[in-house]
Amino acid sequence: MIKFENVSVKYPGAAEPAIKDLNLSFERGEFVCVLGRSGAGKSTFIRCINGLQPVSEGTVKWNEKSLSDMTHKENLEIRRKTGMIFQQFNLIPRMSVVQNILTGLFGYKKSYQNLLGLFSSSERMTAIEAIQQVELTVEPTRRVENLSGGQKQRVAIARALIQNPKVFLGDEPVASLDPGTAERIFSLLKETHSKRNLVSIINVHDVGLAKKFATRIIALREGKLIFDGLPEQFNEEMYAAIYNQ
Amino acid sequence: MVWFKKGQFFVFLTLIVLVGFSLRMTEFDLSKFQDFENMGDFLAKWFPMNTESLPYLFQESLLTIAIAFLGSLFGLLFALPLSFFAARNTSGHRFIFTITRFFLSFLRSVPEFVFGLILLTTLGLGPFPAVIAIVLHNIGVLGKLISELIEAADKGPMEAMSAVGAQRWIGNLFAILPQIWPNVLSQFFYRFEVAIRTSLILGLIGGGGIGQQLFIHFKTFQYQLVSVDVLLIMLMVIIIDYMGGKIREKVI
Numbered sequence: 001m002i003k004f005e006n007v008s009v010k011y012p013g014a015a016e017p018a019i020k021d022l023n024l025s026f027e028r029g030e031f032v033c034v035l036g037r038s039g040a041g042k043s044t045f046i047r048c049i050n051g052l053q054p055v056s057e058g059t060v061k062w063n064e065k066s067l068s069d070m071t072h073k074e075n076l077e078i079r080r081k082t083g084m085i086f087q088q089f090n091l092i093p094r095m096s097v098v099q100n101i102l103t104g105l106f107g108y109k110k111s112y113q114n115l116l117g118l119f120s121s122s123e124r125m126t127a128i129e130a131i132q133q134v135e136l137t138v139e140p141t142r143r144v145e146n147l148s149g150g151q152k153q154r155v156a157i158a159r160a161l162i163q164n165p166k167v168f169l170g171d172e173p174v175a176s177l178d179p180g181t182a183e184r185i186f187s188l189l190k191e192t193h194s195k196r197n198l199v200s201i202i203n204v205h206d207v208g209l210a211k212k213f214a215t216r217i218i219a220l221r222e223g224k225l226i227f228d229g230l231p232e233q234f235n236e237e238m239y240a241a242i243y244n245q
Numbered sequence: 246m247v248w249f250k251k252g253q254f255f256v257f258l259t260l261i262v263l264v265g266f267s268l269r270m271t272e273f274d275l276s277k278f279q280d281f282e283n284m285g286d287f288l289a290k291w292f293p294m295n296t297e298s299l300p301y302l303f304q305e306s307l308l309t310i311a312i313a314f315l316g317s318l319f320g321l322l323f324a325l326p327l328s329f330f331a332a333r334n335t336s337g338h339r340f341i342f343t344i345t346r347f348f349l350s351f352l353r354s355v356p357e358f359v360f361g362l363i364l365l366t367t368l369g370l371g372p373f374p375a376v377i378a379i380v381l382h383n384i385g386v387l388g389k390l391i392s393e394l395i396e397a398a399d400k401g402p403m404e405a406m407s408a409v410g411a412q413r414w415i416g417n418l419f420a421i422l423p424q425i426w427p428n429v430l431s432q433f434f435y436r437f438e439v440a441i442r443t444s445l446i447l448g449l450i451g452g453g454g455i456g457q458q459l460f461i462h463f464k465t466f467q468y469q470l471v472s473v474d475v476l477l478i479m480l481m482v483i484i485i486d487y488m489g490g491k492i493r494e495k496v497i
Contacts, residue, residue: 094424
């Protein structure tokens, strides 16, 4: 479904590429965890998937069509099919829980409808259902800045769910949460992934979480792929190869 | 910032030279305050206040508020969309950014008084040219201030809006406006307060309102009315400042 062919990304002014010559493919049903030290290129890799980060060399293909060959409209189509969650949640402050979730539909609606907040009652119902799915027990009208980190991430997941995504991307979604909350969020992600038969690709620092939830682990070091395999194949030696200086 | 460093000596020296130069240029001389009594005598003429014209002056004060309110509100309405073109992160193209910034700088560099004088030739005397003069200058000021708020906004929500496939302008609007809104309101109320004072100046060139009355009362030596004008002006500024604070408190 998603293919990386010789993908490299070099930021302007950087001496070395952030990711180098990546060749990977992902199919429906895979729950992939991406491991690597800070600066290994994990975020760049994740952002290349939905075109938030343009590639310098190579191609990222969706169903055999390169992102760079797609029209602007097709690119937006790819993005609305991709639910993405972030380390800092990236919610819109001073807006309520339900309003934030409804912004997940922005890709599907006309600009004037988004501007005027013209959402149908069924769309509002879907937003409320998404709140229930992520087991969020706060008032939908509550402002997001008044929520805890775990609650904010649940809102972000609900925003991604309402997109009815085919692909779920997570850029270190649990890095700023305590271990208990992190595990609950991962359980939720895995459950949603299984129910909807998605491709999920999640950056994570916690090897334990990756081994517990992933169906496949890939690891990057200095932008290069150094591991791609099953969680049970990921051993101490591999751990040292990723994280040791 | 706090600790004195050797390198700051030059800055300090430059500052002293500039202060000395400015003191000479402005004939700054505190010994001139020895004629302080004159001021006391002059102010004594302001009292007792002549409250007979209070209803009329109150009406003129409302006109001043209306001039300032429209001048600030219309200024904000035009400045808000322009500020997105004048911010590096939302302009979309360097050319658009440069042109918009230049346009805002131009509007800002022309004082309301000058705009007022120019507009008088077409619009004649009265409050209307005063409103337009304040609108034009406020577009320049608010446009720049808001564009700087936009540039300093958190990029996270913008990235999230890109990721959901929102149109760029809708994404920018929703990701940025809620973040900067309390500060936009602050700027608006500050500009509203400034516009009250500006409309007083515009009264000198026939802009109407309490400013024009103040000018007339001064020129005709009616100091007991001048004191009423000044009191009304002070009240207007204090009330607007208080209202602005309350509204901002509610919005935050």
